Amino acid sequence: xxxxxxxxxxxxxxxxxxxxxxxxxxxxxxxxxxxxxxxxxxxxxxxxxxxxxxxxxxxxxxxxxxxxxxxxxxxxxxxxxxxxxxxxxxxx
Amino acid sequence: xxxxxxxxxxxxxxxxxxxxxxxxxxxxxxxxxxxxxxxxxxxxxxxxxxxxxxxxxxxxxxxxxxxxxxxxxxxxxxxxxxxxxxxxxxxx
Amino acid sequence: xxxxxxxxxxxxxxxxxxxxxxxxxxxxxxxxxxxxxxxxxxxxxxxxxxxxxxxxxxxxxxxxxxxxxxxxxxxxxxxxxxxxxxxxxxxx
Amino acid sequence: xxxxxxxxxxxxxxxxxxxxxxxxxxxxxxxxxxxxxxxxxxxxxxxxxxxxxxxxxxxxxxxxxxxxxxxxxxxxxxxxxxxxxxxxxxxx
Amino acid sequence: xxxxxxxxxxxxxxxxxxxxxxxxxxxxxxxxxxxxxxxxxxxxxxxxxxxxxxxxxxxxxxxxxxxxxxxxxxxxxxxxxxxxxxxxxxxx
Amino acid sequence: xxxxxxxxxxxxxxxxxxxxxxxxxxxxxxxxxxxxxxxxxxxxxxxxxxxxxxxxxxxxxxxxxxxxxxxxxxxxxxxxxxxxxxxxxxxx
Amino acid sequence: xxxxxxxxxxxxxxxxxxxxxxxxxxxxxxxxxxxxxxxxxxxxxxxxxxxxxxxxxxxxxxxxxxxxxxxxxxxxxxxxxxxxxxxxxxxx
Amino acid sequence: xxxxxxxxxxxxxxxxxxxxxxxxxxxxxxxxxxxxxxxxxxxxxxxxxxxxxxxxxxxxxxxxxxxxxxxxxxxxxxxxxxxxxxxxxxxx
Amino acid sequence: xxxxxxxxxxxxxxxxxxxxxxxxxxxxxxxxxxxxxxxxxxxxxxxxxxxxxxxxxxxxxxxxxxxxxxxxxxxxxxxxxxxxxxxxxxxx
Amino acid sequence: xxxxxxxxxxxxxxxxxxxxxxxxxxxxxxxxxxxxxxxxxxxxxxxxxxxxxxxxxxxxxxxxxxxxxxxxxxxxxxxxxxxxxxxxxxxx
Numbered sequence: 031x032x033x034x035x036x037x038x039x040x041x042x043x044x045x046x047x048x049x050x051x052x053x054x055x056x057x058x059x060x061x062x063x064x065x066x067x068x069x070x071x072x073x074x075x076x077x078x079x080x081x082x083x084x085x086x087x088x089x090x091x092x093x094x095x096x097x098x099x100x101x102x103x104x105x106x107x108x109x110x111x112x113x114x115x116x117x118x119x120x121x122x
Numbered sequence: 123x124x125x126x127x128x129x130x131x132x133x134x135x136x137x138x139x140x141x142x143x144x145x146x147x148x149x150x151x152x153x154x155x156x157x158x159x160x161x162x163x164x165x166x167x168x169x170x171x172x173x174x175x176x177x178x179x180x181x182x183x184x185x186x187x188x189x190x191x192x193x194x195x196x197x198x199x200x201x202x203x204x205x206x207x208x209x210x211x212x213x214x
Numbered sequence: 215x216x217x218x219x220x221x222x223x224x225x226x227x228x229x230x231x232x233x234x235x236x237x238x239x240x241x242x243x244x245x246x247x248x249x250x251x252x253x254x255x256x257x258x259x260x261x262x263x264x265x266x267x268x269x270x271x272x273x274x275x276x277x278x279x280x281x282x283x284x285x286x287x288x289x290x291x292x293x294x295x296x297x298x299x300x301x302x303x304x305x306x
Numbered sequence: 307x308x309x310x311x312x313x314x315x316x317x318x319x320x321x322x323x324x325x326x327x328x329x330x331x332x333x334x335x336x337x338x339x340x341x342x343x344x345x346x347x348x349x350x351x352x353x354x355x356x357x358x359x360x361x362x363x364x365x366x367x368x369x370x371x372x373x374x375x376x377x378x379x380x381x382x383x384x385x386x387x388x389x390x391x392x393x394x395x396x397x398x
Numbered sequence: 399x400x401x402x403x404x405x406x407x408x409x410x411x412x413x414x415x416x417x418x419x420x421x422x423x424x425x426x427x428x429x430x431x432x433x434x435x436x437x438x439x440x441x442x443x444x445x446x447x448x449x450x451x452x453x454x455x456x457x458x459x460x461x462x463x464x465x466x467x468x469x470x471x472x473x474x475x476x477x478x479x480x481x482x483x484x485x486x487x488x489x490x
Numbered sequence: 491x492x493x494x495x496x497x498x499x500x501x502x503x504x505x506x507x508x509x510x511x512x513x514x515x516x517x518x519x520x521x522x523x524x525x526x527x528x529x530x531x532x533x534x535x536x537x538x539x540x541x542x543x544x545x546x547x548x549x550x551x552x553x554x555x556x557x558x559x560x561x562x563x564x565x566x567x568x569x570x571x572x573x574x575x576x577x578x579x580x581x582x
Numbered sequence: 583x584x585x586x587x588x589x590x591x592x593x594x595x596x597x598x599x600x601x602x603x604x605x606x607x608x609x610x611x612x613x614x615x616x617x618x619x620x621x622x623x624x625x626x627x628x629x630x631x632x633x634x635x636x637x638x639x640x641x642x643x644x645x646x647x648x649x650x651x652x653x654x655x656x657x658x659x660x661x662x663x664x665x666x667x668x669x670x671x672x673x674x
Numbered sequence: 675x676x677x678x679x680x681x682x683x684x685x686x687x688x689x690x691x692x693x694x695x696x697x698x699x700x701x702x703x704x705x706x707x708x709x710x711x712x713x714x715x716x717x718x719x720x721x722x723x724x725x726x727x728x729x730x731x732x733x734x735x736x737x738x739x740x741x742x743x744x745x746x747x748x749x750x751x752x753x754x755x756x757x758x759x760x761x762x763x764x765x766x
Numbered sequence: 767x768x769x770x771x772x773x774x775x776x777x778x779x780x781x782x783x784x785x786x787x788x789x790x791x792x793x794x795x796x797x798x799x800x801x802x803x804x805x806x807x808x809x810x811x812x813x814x815x816x817x818x819x820x821x822x823x824x825x826x827x828x829x830x831x832x833x834x835x836x837x838x839x840x841x842x843x844x845x846x847x848x849x850x851x852x853x854x855x856x857x858x
Numbered sequence: 859x860x861x862x863x864x865x866x867x868x869x870x871x872x873x874x875x876x877x878x879x880x881x882x883x884x885x886x887x888x889x890x891x892x893x894x895x896x897x898x899x900x901x902x903x904x905x906x907x908x909x910x911x912x913x914x915x916x917x918x919x920x921x922x923x924x925x926x927x928x929x930x931x932x933x934x935x936x937x938x939x940x941x942x943x944x945x946x947x948x949x950x
Contacts, residue, residue: 094299112175113278135226218359259390261462299351381503391462488533565779575643626856629677631755736852
């Protein structure tokens with residue numbers, strides 16, 4: 031079951047750089063683990079913004095919320111979730 | 123080069139049904155031809171809306187506009203185009 | 215799996231009244247059938263508006279889109295879908 | 307008398323963690339007490355957001371405001387209240 | 399129990415003038431009946447707009463929706479309802 | 491001459507509580523003085539929000555601005571002013 | 583007492599040209615009469631739009647609404663009214 | 675003196691195709707004449723939309739409005755005008 | 767060449783009062799100098815807001831930007847600039 | 859391949875002036891280097907705002923994101939990117 035998620039990151043300007051780097055490193059590791067598991071199917075940077083569009087493949091709304099709210103950057107992000115369905119013209 | 127495109131369809135209520143069906147049939151054929159050619163990489167219905175989120179893989183902005191403005195439903199759609207770039211955490 | 219759906223109805227002013235009544239009668243029957251089946255769990259009128267907030271319980275995004283796009287009033291409605299998850303403070 | 311309420315929580319990033327935990331614990335207890343009393347009928351997490359959609363059953367606008375403004379998280383939330391009425395197609 | 403209601407009227411330009419006058423006459427009579435009954439406590443024109451701000455005093459959400467959806471101009475209006483409560487600084 | 495005013499209060503989270511209480515006490519006294527003088531005709535809490543809808547009766551725009559900009563909470567509020575006129579269907 | 587008014591004109595595309603010309607001629611005459619009377623103090627075209635920003639000098643909200651709702655183009659315009667007051671830095 | 679102008683075209687669906695073609699042909703000729711005269715310095719299609727971003731070089735606001743309001747498509751367009759100034763980092 | 771400018775002031779709550787007073791004093795002096803020079807033709811307070819609507823008469827976009835970006839309050843303001851042209855119904 | 863980019867700068871008020879000057883100096887040098895390389899084709903100040911409209915000529919979305927995210931002011935800016943295509947009426 032697919033969901034499109036837009037994530038916008040807003041790190042406070044006064045966050046110490048070491049702390050920011052540590053959070054981003056954990057975010058990257060967590061993200062790649064989910065990608066390898068097939069849950070985070072796509073991850074694209076939005077040109078010119080500290081933001082991404084992602085596609086997740088999960089079994090339920092609860093699973094998706096658990097994944098998203100566990101993101102190390104979650105407290106610093108605005109997220110928008112859009113439920114996707116099969117399109118009748120899709121060849122897949 | 124990837125672009126996310128959201129398409130919202132607004133067919134006039136007074137369009138004869140035969141005309142609507144004919145446009146939709148051409149739209150479907152055109153869409154599937156572009157999917158098979160690898161240009162229209164993803165096509166997802168937005169749940170509850172006569173709308174889709176799509177990902178296109180094109181060589182240039184001009185190619186994308188030519189593809190989109192040739193859609194049989196183009197005169198009846200609102201489109202939003204977002205340029206995508208490689209995300210540093212993507213494993214692809 | 216629960217979803218909150220807001221539906222706003224916009225019937226064209228020039229739709230013949232008999233046609234409008236016939237669509238609304240089919241909408242009501244379809245809605246009550248889904249309520250009895252446990253799919254359409256709640257249906258509330260928004261005070262002062264020709265609109266409702268509803269909660270659906272479905273197995274997948276595809277099932278929800280099939281239900282919503284089959285609504286007799288679907289061509290005359292704007293819909294907004296919000297995916298819901300279990301709240302940690304809920305006692306249910 | 308039912309009301310739909312959307313609550314978005316915005317805790318300041320510099321709030322000490324112990325203080326945040328204490329407020330959230332009081333919020334949870336207060337929420338569950340109201341749920342058990344039948345006043346807070348539904349409580350759903352919005353997927354991907356630190357926010358919820360809730361349904362309250364109260365006797366008056368004053369009672370609802372008293373309940374909401376007494377929430378321990380009230381100073382850190384944005385709330386939107388929508389009055390609900392019986393829908394003529396509802397089977398309940 | 400008080401509610402603030404904003405009503406914006408949008409009559410179709412092609413409505414015959416006699417029909418428009420007839421609807422407005424019924425709207426006025428209905429409005430004045432509700433004012434005399436104490437239900438429609440205030441009715442103010444918004445300067446420069448075909449719109450009003452009104453205050454209703456009703457016993458329930460259902461009563462308010464019944465009143466509003468019975469307005470002769472209801473099919474041609476956009477309404478926004480805001481629930482009001484007692485303000486602790488009010489001297490009334 | 492009537493004006494509808496919506497006031498939204500945004501006190502900084504780091505304002506000392508004693509200072510906040512002192513400002514609110516002055517606000518309340520000032521508000522009640524204006525209510526008794528007939529200038530601040532109505533004052534309603536918006537349910538679920540730290541906000542109010544008020545109706546002022548003043549002789550001029552300048553008088554209204556003087557009143558509003560003298561509110562002790564003025565530096566911490568967002569205000570929206572709507573000029574009201576007599577409605578032809580009003581019985582008052 | 584001054585008010586800034588923005589007026590956006592939306593003439594239906596199917597209005598016969600003679601009718602449009604007649605309305606515009608009446609609008610112009612009415613506008614110039616009010617300008618000569620000192621009520622309509624300023625009238626500026628917004629560059630690139632079928633719209634204007636105007637400043638009115640009236641004795642009351644009621645007078646302003648009477649003036650604006652009598653505009654021949656009133657049924658085809660969207661108006662926004664902003665109450666103005668004396669600025670403490672103004673030299674006038 | 676430079677201005678950025680965004681133009682969005684909304685042709686009515688029921689406009690006869692011959693009329694639409696005639697207007698577009700006049701628009702193109704007029705646009706190219708202004709481009710050759712150096713007034714319309716840039717003209718770019720917005721990808722996926724029946725819209726353009728243009729840069730005009732004019733001597734005054736009045737000249738710009740005269741140019742824009744003379745566009746054959748003007749009655750069918752929404753325009754947004756942004757005044758531009760020299761940027762201190764520009765090398766031109 | 768006229769421009770309408772809306773200025774909204776947002777002074778940080780933690781700015782020392784002496785500093786705020788000094789900036790406002792310089793703003794007032796600068797504003798009155800420009801008014802006497804005929805550049806800042808009008809300056810009106812927006813009722814209920816720490817904001818103003820102003821009309822400037824300048825020779826070019828560059829001159830206007832130089833004036834506005836030299837305002838002592840410029841770093842604390844949001845500005846919106848609208849280019850104005852002669853209106854065909856204006857008697858001036 | 860052209861892109862229109864709008865950049866709005868929001869420097870924190872508490873940033874030390876020396877730091878702000880250093881960032882702006884690097885921004886200017888970087889911008890002029892890209893302008894000389896033909897990548898940053900246009901750079902215009904938006905009148906009255908700490909913002910610019912720019913046109914970039916790049917080979918890919920990835921190149922554009924690399925350029926933009928390397929701007930010294932990037933952490934303090936909001937950016938909006940619009941993909942541009944050849945306009946059929948352009949004479950270039």
